[in-house]
Amino acid sequence: MKRISAQDFYTLLPYYENSVSVNMHLVVYEQEVLLMPASMQVIIQKSFSLSYQGSDFIMYTHLPENIQNTVRKYALIIGKQLQYSGYRGVCGIDFITTQDEVFFSEINGRFQSSTVLINKAMHHCGLDMSLQRLHIDAFLNPKCTIELPAFEVGYSLYGYSYDPETFEKAKYLYQCIQDAPEVVCCNDDDLDWEMKLEKNTYLFKIISNTNIISVSAEFATLLHPDININEHIFDPKHYHEQLQELKIMLLSHGIKIEKRALEKLTESGGVNCQEFEAIDLLIEKNIYINVPYETRFSELSPFRIELENNGEFILMYFGKKLTTAQIRTASKLDSHVSPNGFLYKDFLYLGNDRLRIYHRNGCYFKTLNKGCKFCDVEVNEMPLPIEDIKEAIDAYAKCENIQHFMIGGGSEPINSDFQKILDIAGYLKAKFNKPINVMSLPPLDPNILDAFKDVGITEVTFNLEVYDRMLAQKYMPGKGFIPLEVYDKAFQKAVDLWGRTGNVRTVFIVGLESEKTLLEGVKHVCALGVSPILSLLKGISGTPMEYFFPPSDQQILKICHKVQKICDFYGIEQGPVCRCCEDNTLKISC
Ligand code: SF4
Structure with missing residues (x-):
């Protein structure tokens, strides 16, 4: 179909793939311009157009501060210009922002689809006010006559419209909405699902008290996978x-x-x-x-x-x-209490065929208030005696089907002598003689790995998590400062001891950094003989990164394919080697 006509005029604008769209309501008075809280807009790509589908005021507050300041500055300049031109009342200004620049996009001289969220927030704060009342006030008075304290808009909104390809999915979603605690209201205008509809007919809209979009490492908008019904990677x-x-x-x-x-x-x-x-x-x-x-x-x-x-x-x-x-249901042993009063489940985790043993309580970096921002390990300084660990290991080993062990959990200080890990490994080797993996920080002195091998440790995992070291420092303010050279020396020594067969591994978190640096990291470790493990970013509730989502399904799939190609090129198997332990990684052995 021909989309461009030689007889019409067009405005050409540059397209920034890695950008987010921002909107701000203004109320223009004769002598004053009120700036309202801004939102990020959900714009989705359709066959021949970009379509507005919703707004998110929560995620906007997590954009970089310099972006938020520039948006306010530009909005005020535009508002003053509108005021000078005689404009009065509410309008909306759209911006496109990249990681470090803000571009003005358009002015809409009307209420916005997201006006309802600002009204809802004012109501929630106990203000008997709406943007409609402010709009009228701006026509009647030179300055705002209404006392308006600062308020936050803790809502997001997403609208669904009719598309024959996604109709059944939209219907399914609509039926689930009442069970979702994050959805505070659904507006369907008495929708009749049996009615014959034209494409793009409005179906229903949900309002949520949490963010529905996030910003990717590349600085593009990510719609929450469960809100998004337009992606198709699985048939x-x-x-x-x-x-x-x-x-x-x-x-x-x-x-x-x-x-x-x-x-x-x-x-x-x-x-x-x-x-x-x-x-x-x-x-x-x-x-x-x-x-x-x-x-x-x-x-x-x-x-x-x-x-x-x-x-x-x-x-x-x-x-x-x-x-x-x-x-899998929980083990009865999880609620047992050790001699020093710890619940077994606080320091042991039974996986599908593996017992994971935490060698310490909490994490050293958390005690320094420098814990990784995606991690939910709690601050805990109570020493965990080895007698308690041994007792619990014996109890699980008696009752459960355990094929191998992993010692890991919170980190010790970087200059640790690893003695506790060696003691636990020695106990496991002597008693059970099964494979033992240690997941820890890379040792400063790689020669300590000789002692690892001597005591019976068969695999080691030193998690880089983020290859881009600037981002590593941002997301892991303690662990992220360990230089790459320390990892490399430990990897080299470990590969010398345990080979290139998957016994030396490192985890990368997919979603924390750009695809480009992630793949560079995978190449880097594969070249050393280390198996990469891909783990998907999870915005765990209660952590500073709870607002973050993983990349889109499509992008994750693309990354998996590219990582596999790199591994094939270097003759390295993706980790982990154990099929049962693939469960929380992106690897699948079919
Ligand atoms: S070092 Fe490990 S345990 Fe400690 S905060 Fe980071 S991810 Fe959590």
Whole structure:
């Protein structure tokens, strides 16, 4: 179809791929310009256009301060110019902002779709006020006659419209909304779902008390995966050929558990979601996935667990059966108390076939108030005696199916002598003689790794998390200052001791840095013989990064393919080597 006509006039604007759209309401009086709280706009790409779908006032407050200051400065200049031209009342100014620049985009001389959120916030603060009343006031008075204290708008909004391709998904989402605690209201204007609709007809709008968008490492807008129904990386009809796509979606969308299924799980010990706010799901006999559960918007996830009458759990996708599933329940030992008063589950975590042992309580960096911003390990300085650890290890080893061990958890100071780790490893080796992985900071003196090997440690994991060292320092104000050279020396020594076969590993968090630097990091470690492990960014509630989302499903898939290519080139297997421990990584062994 021809979209451009030689007879018409057009305005050409540059397109900034890595940018976000911002909107601010102004109220223009004869002698005053009021600036209202600004929002980020949700703009989605359609076949031949960019379409406004919603606004987010919460995420705007997390944009860099220099951007927010410039937006206010420019908005005031524009408002004064409008005032001078005789404009009165409410208007909205749109900006496009990159990481360090703000560009004026347009003025809309009207109320905005997001006006309702500002009114709602004023009402929430106890102000008997609305933008409509301010609008009238601006025509009647030279200055604002209404006392207006500063207020925040803690809401976001997203609107759905009719598209034959996404209609069933929109309908499914609409049915789930009442269960989602983050959705404070849904406006459907008495929508009749049976009615024949034209494309782009408005369906319904949700208002949330949390952010629905986030900003990617590349500085582009990311819509929450459970709000977004426009992405298609998975086709349930080709389910068996798309297990990687399925895993990516489960990891990024999370899951909900239907009431009857939850009751059955509770009878068998309760859902095991101690680690990372996620449950352990097993599908297709040997695919383990650690799926986020009861996390932000997971009630809107397309994935749901239902209970069949024969007692089997079923994994559903947009209300349709996908496959049978097993869900791991909590171990009875988790609530046992050690001699010094620690709950076993506070320092041991039973995985699918592995027992993880925390060698210390809390993390050294957290005690310095320099903990990683995505990490939920709590500040805790109570020493954890080795006798307690040994007792609990024995208890789990007696009752559970454990094939290997991991010693790891909070970090020790960078100059640690690793003695506690060596003591635990020595105990495990002598008693069980099974593989032992240590996940820790890289030692300053790599020669200590000889002692690791002598004591029976068979694998080591030194997590870089972020390859871009500037961002590493930003997101990990303690650990991120460890120079890359310290990691490299430890990696080289470890590869000399344990080989290039996957026993030396490092985790990268997908979503914390740009795709470009992430892939550079993967190349860097593969060249050293180290296996990269891809872990997806999770905005864990209560952490400073709870407002962040992982990249889009499409981008995650693209990254997985590129990382695999790099690994193939260097002849390195992606980590982890154990299939059961792939559960919270993006690797899938089919
Ligand atoms: S070093 Fe590890 S345990 Fe400590 S804050 Fe960072 S991620 Fe958490």
